[in-house]
Amino acid sequence: MKNRLVSSSLLTLVIIGSILGTVCAQKRQGVQLLLRATPWQFSGGKAQSTLSSKETKATFTVPFDSSSFTIKMRVNLRAENSIINLLNIPGVLTVTTSQHDAKDRKGQNYPAYPMPDGSVPVLEAALRLYPPLEPKGARDMPIGIPLAMLKKPQGEHEVVLHFSGVRWTLYVDNELLDNDFPIGYPKWGKQSTWEINPSVVSKAEIFFPGIEPKRVALKKPRISNEMQYWTPQGHNAWVGDVATFYYHGRYHIFYLFDRRGHGSKFGKGGHYFEHISTTDFKTWTEHEAATPIEAQWETIGTGTPFIFENKFCLSYGLHTTRIYPKEQTMLPLQWDYYNKHGVTGSFRYDTIPGYPAGSTYSISEDGISNFKKTKILFHPCENPSVYTDPEGNLRMLANYGAKGTWGSKSINGGWRSINPNFPPGGDCTFFFRWGSYDYVIGGFTGFWSKPAAASEDKFVDGVKKGLDFYNGMNVPAVTEISDGRFLLAGWIPMAGWGGALTIHEMIQSPDGRIGTKWMKEIIPATQKEKLLAKEVKETTSFTTKSSSFLLTFEVEPGTDLTGKLGALFLGADGEKNACEVQISPNAKRAQYGKGQLQNFSSREKSLREGGSPSGARNYAIENLANTDKPFTVRIIVKYEDKFGGSQIDTEIAGQRTMIAFRPDLKVEKLLLKSEGTGIKNVKIAALKY
Numbered sequence: 001m002k003n004r005l006v007s008s009s010l011l012t013l014v015i016i017g018s019i020l021g022t023v024c025a026q027k028r029q030g031v032q033l034l035l036r037a038t039p040w041q042f043s044g045g046k047a048q049s050t051l052s053s054k055e056t057k058a059t060f061t062v063p064f065d066s067s068s069f070t071i072k073m074r075v076n077l078r079a080e081n082s083i084i085n086l087l088n089i090p091g092v093l094t095v096t097t098s099q100h101d102a103k104d105r106k107g108q109n110y111p112a113y114p115m116p117d118g119s120v121p122v123l124e125a126a127l128r129l130y131p132p133l134e135p136k137g138a139r140d141m142p143i144g145i146p147l148a149m150l151k152k153p154q155g156e157h158e159v160v161l162h163f164s165g166v167r168w169t170l171y172v173d174n175e176l177l178d179n180d181f182p183i184g185y186p187k188w189g190k191q192s193t194w195e196i197n198p199s200v201v202s203k204a205e206i207f208f209p210g211i212e213p214k215r216v217a218l219k220k221p222r223i224s225n226e227m228q229y230w231t232p233q234g235h236n237a238w239v240g241d242v243a244t245f246y247y248h249g250r251y252h253i254f255y256l257f258d259r260r261g262h263g264s265k266f267g268k269g270g271h272y273f274e275h276i277s278t279t280d281f282k283t284w285t286e287h288e289a290a291t292p293i294e295a296q297w298e299t300i301g302t303g304t305p306f307i308f309e310n311k312f313c314l315s316y317g318l319h320t321t322r323i324y325p326k327e328q329t330m331l332p333l334q335w336d337y338y339n340k341h342g343v344t345g346s347f348r349y350d351t352i353p354g355y356p357a358g359s360t361y362s363i364s365e366d367g368i369s370n371f372k373k374t375k376i377l378f379h380p381c382e383n384p385s386v387y388t389d390p391e392g393n394l395r396m397l398a399n400y401g402a403k404g405t406w407g408s409k410s411i412n413g414g415w416r417s418i419n420p421n422f423p424p425g426g427d428c429t430f431f432f433r434w435g436s437y438d439y440v441i442g443g444f445t446g447f448w449s450k451p452a453a454a455s456e457d458k459f460v461d462g463v464k465k466g467l468d469f470y471n472g473m474n475v476p477a478v479t480e481i482s483d484g485r486f487l488l489a490g491w492i493p494m495a496g497w498g499g500a501l502t503i504h505e506m507i508q509s510p511d512g513r514i515g516t517k518w519m520k521e522i523i524p525a526t527q528k529e530k531l532l533a534k535e536v537k538e539t540t541s542f543t544t545k546s547s548s549f550l551l552t553f554e555v556e557p558g559t560d561l562t563g564k565l566g567a568l569f570l571g572a573d574g575e576k577n578a579c580e581v582q583i584s585p586n587a588k589r590a591q592y593g594k595g596q597l598q599n600f601s602s603r604e605k606s607l608r609e610g611g612s613p614s615g616a617r618n619y620a621i622e623n624l625a626n627t628d629k630p631f632t633v634r635i636i637v638k639y640e641d642k643f644g645g646s647q648i649d650t651e652i653a654g655q656r657t658m659i660a661f662r663p664d665l666k667v668e669k670l671l672l673k674s675e676g677t678g679i680k681n682v683k684i685a686a687l688k689y
Contacts, residue, residue, distance in 0.1 A: 030525045030688070033224040033276065033284040037233060039174035039216040042070060042160055047205040049194065057195040060206070062188040068210035071161040073196075074203040077147055078154055079121035086123075086201050089194040092186045095125045095161070097200075100146070105644050107260045108178075109495060112235040112642040113148035121147045125161050127168055131184035131266065133324065138187075139266060143170045143178040149235055156202075162210055166293060174216065177234065180259070181270035183296055183323060226689050227284055228522045229492075229500045229638045229647055232274070236260055238498025239491045240271055241428060241443070244479040245305035247312055248367060251481055252277045252305060253489060253501070254290055254314060261496020268322040269299045269497070273314065275369060281521035287369035290314055291362055294373075297323055297355045301400065302428045302443075302475060306386045308394065308411050312364040314371060315411075317382035317400065320357035329357035331401070334380040346413030347377040358401070359384035361411060378413050379406070383428055386411065390433045390452070397429045397440065405456065419456045423448070432478045434486060437512040443475035444614040445607065449512055466608040466623050469514045472616040472659030473502055488516055492616050492661050494643055499616075502649070504657050515625060516657040518649075524636065526550050526685035532670075536679040541671045546686035547639040547646070551670065555631050556678030557585035563676030568595045569637060569648065569662075570669040577665040581635060581650050585627040585677060590652055591620035592660040597671070616661045625655040638687065639666050 049060035073095070075086060080097055087095040100110045100120040110120050124144030131139060147153040150172060160171040163186075169179040196204050224230065231238055240256030256271040264270030273291040278284040291300055291314065303316030320329050330349060337345035349356035359379035362371040381402035389395050396406045396415060403425025408415040423429045428443035433452055440448045440459060447468040448459035462468045470476075473490030480486050486506040492499040505519040526549075532542050536553075555565065564584040571577055578595025593601025604620040605611030611619040631653035639646045645663040652658075672679055 030225055031227045031282055031284070031522055033227055033230065034286060035222040035224060035233070036286045036288065037176075037222050038218050040171055040176055040213040041174060041216055042072065042162070042171075042211045042213055045070070045207045045211040048208050049206050051194065051196045051201075051204040053198040053202050056198050057193065059191055059193045061191055063208045065209050066188050067165045067185060068208075069163050070207040070210040072203075072205045072207075073159040073161075073201055074156065075159050075201050076156050077123065077150075078200070079115065079119065079147060084200060085197055087194065087196050087204060089192055091128060092188065092192065093125065093127050093161075095123075095159075097121060097123050097147075105495070107236070107263050108142075108144060109236045109260075109642070109644070110144075110146040111644060113146040114641065115148045115153065121153070123147060123159070123170075123172075125170060127163065127182075128186055129182055129184040130187055134184070139184075141168055141180055141182060141266070143168055143180050145170065145172065145177045146235055149177070160213075162213060164210055164212075166296060171213070176213075178236065178259070181265040181293055181296075181299075183266055183268070226524060227501070227503070228524055229502060229649075231500050231642065232257060234259070235642065236495070238495050239501040240498045241302040241475040242477050242489050242491060242501065243273070243302065243304050243314070244477040244487065244489050245312075246479050246481045247305075247307065249482070250277050250279050250368065251281065251479065251487070254305060255491070255501065256300065256302065257289070258495075258498030261498050263496065265299055265323075269319065272298075272300045273303075273316060275371070277368065281519070288371075290369070290371040291316055291373065299323065302383045302385075303359075303361070304385045304387060304430065304477075306388055308388070312367050313361050313386075313411065314364075315359060315361040315384045315386040315396075317359055317384055318357050318377075319382055320355045321382070321401075324355045326357075329355045330377060331357045331380050334358055334377060338380070342416065343408075344379045344413050344415040348375055349377050350375045358382060359386075359396075361386070376412055378411055379415050381425075385428070385430055387431055389431070395431070397423055397431060399423075399425055399428055401425075422456070422459060428475045430477055432480070432486070434480070434508055434514075435512075437508075439478070439514070441476060441478065445470075449514075451512075463607055466606060467513060468607055469506070469516055469656075470607055470613040471504070471516055471621070471657045472613055472619075472661075473504075474499075474614050474616075478506070487519065492647055492659055493614070494645070494647075494661050499661065500643070500647055502647075502659060507655065509625070513625075515655040517654050518634065518651050518657065524550070524638070525688040527688060529683050529685040532682040532684055533672075534681060536672045536674065536682060539671065539673040541669055542682075542684070544637075544667055544670050544684065547637070547666045547668070548687040549637055549667075550685045550687065551635040551637070551683070553633055553672075553682040554680045555583070555585060555627075555633055556680065557627055557629065557631070558676050558678060559586075560676030561586045563674075564600065565672070565674040565677045565679055566600050567633075567635060568597070568671040568673070569646070569665065569667045570595065570671060571664075571666050572668055573664075577645075577662060579646075579648060579660060579662045579665060581648065583624075583627070583633065583652060583677075585624070585631075588624040588627055589620060589622050590624060590650070590656070590658060592618050592648070592658065594618060600673070600675070613658070616659055618660075619658075621656060621658050624652060626653040636687070637667050
């Protein structure tokens with residue numbers, strides 16, 4: 001009887017434990033990003049002209065104020081194999097549907113949303129503009145979408161085209177789906193003729209001036225269930241240069257919103273800073289843009305957040321010289337002032353003739369968001385890295401258009417060169433102090449460190465020693481958060497000058513050496529983990545079953561100095577786009593290489609050796625830590641149709657990370673191989689999102 005009671009009690013405890021485990025699993029909170037995205041509405045206004053299925057063509061008089069316009073259309077979209085004209089205003093606008101090349105991701109990245117049969121029908125609206133200083137005269141600015149991104153790709157939809165003079169935007173069914181930033185205006189003439197295709201368009205209205213869209217208030221915000229490897233919503237929207245800051249318990253990420261991989265604004269970039277933040281790294285909030293584009297001359301470059309006079313500020317550069325010659329900007333005025341006075345001046349660019357260019361900043365009105373532009377030019381460099389050093393001095397590292405370290409008592413001018421030759425400029429450099437060491441890291445290649453007590457001229461080049469921590473991120477930003485933790489955030493190149501946001505945590509050894517590891521709070525949620533093998537003694541292959549997953553295994557380094565292991569990721573096309581993660585524990589080296597079934601990938605170069613981690617393709621890292629004893633390797637593979645490939649994020653011994661993006665790779669099979677190195681406890685778990 002006693003044994004029965006004991007058995008019964010044990011069974012009860014097991015059941016209770018199982019229930020509690022299930023409850024705890026259900027309570028585990030995933031990462032959520034609360035989006036600002038809402039539907040939009042266009043109400044009011046009197047149409048200048050209206051077309052219908054009965055009256056498909058008309059002539060209208062263009063009003064004096066034609067700097068903005070809105071066109072509303074009721075369209076019956078169909079996936080046609082040929083080009084179908086929906087609407088035409090000769091010399092001004094054409095709206096079409098057509099079949100796009102399913103392999104062509106340039107610019108618009110339309111293959112991000114293929115139809116079930118793999119085809120990519122698209123809707124496009126091309127507006128003819130006349131940019132100033134454009135030798136070729138008119139240029140067409142297309143905006144468009146792949147139809148498959150709509151909930152119902154075929155059938156009736158409301159399409160709205162809105163030109164504000166600053167933005168050229170496409171809305172479908174009240175959703176903003178694509179936009180670009182114009183340079184120049186269309187030429188209307190006194191009268192214009194327009195025409196619709198009644199087999200596709202049942203109604204069209206044109207409004208002068210344009211109807212300004214208004215947000216539709218939502219009771220509950222829209223949510224994205226991921227932060228790591230996140231990209232903004234849209235087929236062609238990416239994260240560009242990142243700037244981060246921790247203030248009053250809140251971690252802020254400012255990122256240059258990028259469409260078309262730097263192809264917007266006729267290739268001038270058309271970037272501006274969007275803004276997200278979090279207080280717990282589990283729930284994130286998307287705020288209003290910190291530096292919205294408000295004029296045709298604006299295209300914004302990298303800067304840094306900082307605190308000055310207890311105000312939360314964001315410095316950034318105006319890259320106006322991409323559009324207008326330097327002589328037509330305010331850069332000569334600023335340099336003349338500096339050359340005469342030995343310090344920079346302060347210029348309100350909304351009160352001075354000429355196009356603004358150089359360094360400016362915005363100020364948060366509430367210490368969290370709601371940034372307002374000061375419209376003050378304080379330095380002629382076009383990528384200012386402003387910060388307050390640990391001693392409380394206002395400093396700036398000058399990049400693009402200037403170089404060196406600068407200091408001032410005020411953000412508004414008075415900047416004096418402190419160290420004219422360091423950093424060398426041209427790159428996006430950032431300063432941070434960690435304990436008793438100072439560091440400066442560049443956007444792609446440069447890394448320097450020194451003891452904090454040492455003078456400014458004592459920075460040592462860490463790249464030459466192979467002691468940098470570049471890991472595939474572009475323009476990485478470093479920020480200290482609570483509990484003395486440091487975070488590294490940047491973007492992974494997928495579409496030209498844009499890609500996915502990635503955040504890692506940094507670690508520091510007593511000698512000041514910096515490493516990186518995954519940040520536990522934002523590791524993507526996974527399905528149940530499965531054991532693939534307790535030990536791999538010979539080359540072994542596995543089916544991944546999911547194209548996005550977390551792979552974990554333990555490594556026994558052995559004693560062979562040339563020992564190595566390889567994790568080979570293969571798609572349906574075998575070796576063609578395969579990627580190998582190769583680790584040589586005793587050589588303290590790891591790399592991404594071109595995958596081969598029969599052999600290990602060839603040796604790749606580290607940054608010190610002339611390799612390119614910032615390319616996030618094939619490269620090596622060296623001087624690994626803690627690989628001379630058993631260690632764990634974790635690898636996340638994330639595939640998305642939008643990516644057009646897989647991002648592969650590897651953590652080695654909890655001390656170093658390295659990231660690659662592999663175009664056209666959708667992993668189906670994993671192959672593990674070793675040479676004088678043991679592999680144990682191989683586990684895999686599919687990602688939830």
